[in-house]
Structures are given as C-alpha cells and as structure tokens.
Amino acid sequence: MSIGTWLIVAGAMLYSVLTVTPLMRAHTPDAWDWTAPILPIVVDAAVVIVVRLDSVLARLGGKGGPWPVALRWMTGVMTLALNVADSALTGDLVGVAVHAVAPLLLIVTAETSLAYRQAITAAVAALAEQEAAERAAREHAAAERARLAREEREAAREAAERRAREEREHAARLERERDERERERAREEREHAERMRREEWERAERQAAERAERERQREEREREQRRREQQQHEHEQRERQRHEREREQAERERRERAEREAAERAALLALGPAEEKRSEDLALRIVRAAFTEGLPVRGAAELTGWSLGWVSARYQDLRDAHTPTAPRVLEEAAA
Structure with missing residues (x-):
C-alpha cells in the first residue's frame, strides 16, 4: 500500500x-x-x-x-x-x-x-x-501440566522400576534371539558369498566367450577388409594397365598417322613445280602440305601453278583455323 x-x-x-x-x-x-x-x-x-x-x-x-x-x-x-x-x-x-x-x-x-x-x-x-x-x-x-507432570513422575518412577525388571528379562531374551539371528545371518552371508563367487565365475566365462567371439568377428572383418582392399588394388592395377595399353595404342596410331601424313606431304611436295595450273583439290592439298612443312608462299605457288594471292589467302585460312604456332620463318617467307 x-x-x-x-x-x-x-x-x-x-x-x-x-x-x-x-x-x-x-x-x-x-x-x-x-x-x-x-x-x-x-x-x-x-x-x-x-x-x-x-x-x-x-x-x-x-x-x-x-x-x-x-x-x-x-x-x-x-x-x-x-x-x-x-x-x-x-x-x-x-x-x-x-x-x-x-x-x-x-x-x-x-x-x-x-x-x-x-x-x-x-x-x-x-x-x-x-x-x-x-x-x-x-x-x-503449562503450569497445570507441570503439576500433573510431577504426579506422573512419581507414578512413572514406580512403573520404571517395574519396566526395568521386565526390560532386563526382555534384554536377556533379545540377546538369545540376537545370537540366533547372528548365526542365521552368518549362514546366509556364506551362502550369498558362495552364490556371488559362482555368478562371478559364470560371468567371467561369458565375458571370455564374448571377447573370443568379438575377436573372431574382428579378425573376420579385417580379413574381409584386406580381401576388399586386395580386390580394389587388383582392379586399380587392371585399370592402370588398360589405360596404359589404350595410351600406347593411341600413341602408336598417332605416330602411324603422322608418318602417313608426312609421307603424303613428301609425295605432294615431290611433284615439283607445276607446268600448268593444277586442280583445285590437289592444289589445296599441296598448299596444306607446304604450310605444314613451313615453305614460303612463293614455293607453294610454284608447286600448285596458282597465283600468289590465292596461295596467300589459303595460308591465311590455315593460320586462322589453327593455333598460331607456325614457325616464324614461314611468316617471314610469306611476308
């Protein structure tokens, strides 16, 4: 408030x-x-x-x-x-x-x-x-209760003496019963200890069997893992061998193709200067061989019988169609 x-x-x-x-x-x-x-x-x-x-x-x-x-x-x-x-x-x-x-x-x-x-x-x-x-x-x-308490204490003293005798008798009886219970408890403890030892032994046997089973399963898993790794290794080895064979085959085919192309270019360039204008298809093949071998434009024109302008245009087409990696000598000759 x-x-x-x-x-x-x-x-x-x-x-x-x-x-x-x-x-x-x-x-x-x-x-x-x-x-x-x-x-x-x-x-x-x-x-x-x-x-x-x-x-x-x-x-x-x-x-x-x-x-x-x-x-x-x-x-x-x-x-x-x-x-x-x-x-x-x-x-x-x-x-x-x-x-x-x-x-x-x-x-x-x-x-x-x-x-x-x-x-x-x-x-x-x-x-x-x-x-x-x-x-x-x-x-x-409280005062009334105190008065009553005094009276009760007098009666309680007499009752206490009587209870003391009864308690002594009761204590002797309890002592006998306690001795009996102690003997019974000792017997039960021995039986319990024996039962616990037996259960511990059985548990140890079960644990040993379980460990052996786990060890066996682990060894089986390891063997299976090694087998899979071996198979994987063999598969990878076969794949590497196959890729190696394919690469060798491709390299062999590339060399053979290069040799055929080189032989074809040599044959075309071996025709010598043309006395008259060659056919366009043959002229194109001669120009391509001359460009590849790095001959100047004038030499290609003599081999084909075509004009310098036509041969220069074909050289330019070949330069545009390929990565500009032609020899510098060819460019200087074309200039």
Whole structure:
C-alpha cells in the first residue's frame, strides 16, 4: 500500500509541476520566469509531508488533531485549483475535467491510505491483545501440566522400576534371539558369498566367450577388409594397365598417322613445280602440305601453278583455323 500511495503521490506531483508551471510563467514577470516551478513544488512538498506524517502517526496509533486534516485538505484544494485554473480561465471544461483527475486522485488516495493505515493499526493492536491472552492461557496450561507432570513422575518412577525388571528379562531374551539371528545371518552371508563367487565365475566365462567371439568377428572383418582392399588394388592395377595399353595404342596410331601424313606431304611436295595450273583439290592439298612443312608462299605457288594471292589467302585460312604456332620463318617467307 505504501508503494502504491507513493507512486500516486509522485505521479500527481510530476503532473502538477508540468501543468502549473506554464500557468505561473504566464502570470509572472518575464525577469522572474525561472521562479514559475517553485509554487507547485512547495504545494506538492506540503502534500508529501502530510502523507508521510499521516503514515507515521497511523503506524504508531496516534492522532494529530484537526490541523493535519486542515493542511491535507488545504494542500489538496490548492493543487486542484492550480491544476484546473488555466483551463477554467479559458472556459475549457474538458481541460478542467482532465486536469482535475490527478489532484482528486491524490486527495482521495491520501484520505483512503490514512483510513487503511488506521484500520491496519487497530487490527494489529487487536491481534497483539489476542496473542497476549493466548500466551497467558498457554502459561497457565503449562503450569497445570507441570503439576500433573510431577504426579506422573512419581507414578512413572514406580512403573520404571517395574519396566526395568521386565526390560532386563526382555534384554536377556533379545540377546538369545540376537545370537540366533547372528548365526542365521552368518549362514546366509556364506551362502550369498558362495552364490556371488559362482555368478562371478559364470560371468567371467561369458565375458571370455564374448571377447573370443568379438575377436573372431574382428579378425573376420579385417580379413574381409584386406580381401576388399586386395580386390580394389587388383582392379586399380587392371585399370592402370588398360589405360596404359589404350595410351600406347593411341600413341602408336598417332605416330602411324603422322608418318602417313608426312609421307603424303613428301609425295605432294615431290611433284615439283607445276607446268600448268593444277586442280583445285590437289592444289589445296599441296598448299596444306607446304604450310605444314613451313615453305614460303612463293614455293607453294610454284608447286600448285596458282597465283600468289590465292596461295596467300589459303595460308591465311590455315593460320586462322589453327593455333598460331607456325614457325616464324614461314611468316617471314610469306611476308
């Protein structure tokens, strides 16, 4: 309740300062505008003092008389008047209602919290009186119980002597029974130990058999792994041999093809200078052989009987169709 009351008081004070300060600034000379927040702060400080002292008096169960009531209502009315004054002067009824909420809530909260604290203090006092009465009753009951206890101790002493004899007899009987139980427990422990040794031996045998089985399975897996690796190695070896044979076959075919092409070029170049213009197909084959062997354009023209321009154009086509790796001597000769 204290936290809630102080939250409402703090909120109302902040709202009052923000609302009243513009009113005071409007009715204060310009040179003294900085004093505008002083009046709402002073009024709200009086509210804080009233609420705080009311809470202290209520907690102690005291009463402050009529002056605290007058101060509480006076500060509440002043706060209400200062908050609604600006809206009332301009005839804004809605503003009056809105700005009256915080002061009215503060007035009612102060009165209500005081009533609650007084009621709580009265309840706490009544509870303390009830606890005191209960404590006195408990003390009287304790004294009565002490008297009865003395009487009971006398009777208990006699009963204790009787119980002592019975207990000695009972202890002797228990001793005999305990000896019997000890012998029975020793026999059961021996049987249990024998059973545990037998179970441990059987478990050791099972573990040995399981280890042997796991070892056998591991060896089988290793053999299977080695077999697969051997097969993989043989397969890779066969693949390498096959690739090697294919590469050798391709190299042999390439050499044979190169030899045939070289022989064909040699035969074409061995035809010698043409006395007349050769056929276009034969001329193209001679030009291709001459280009490959690096002959100049003029020498190819003599072998084909075609013009230098036609042979140069065919040389250019061959250069465009191939990677430019022709010998430099051929280019110089063509130039």
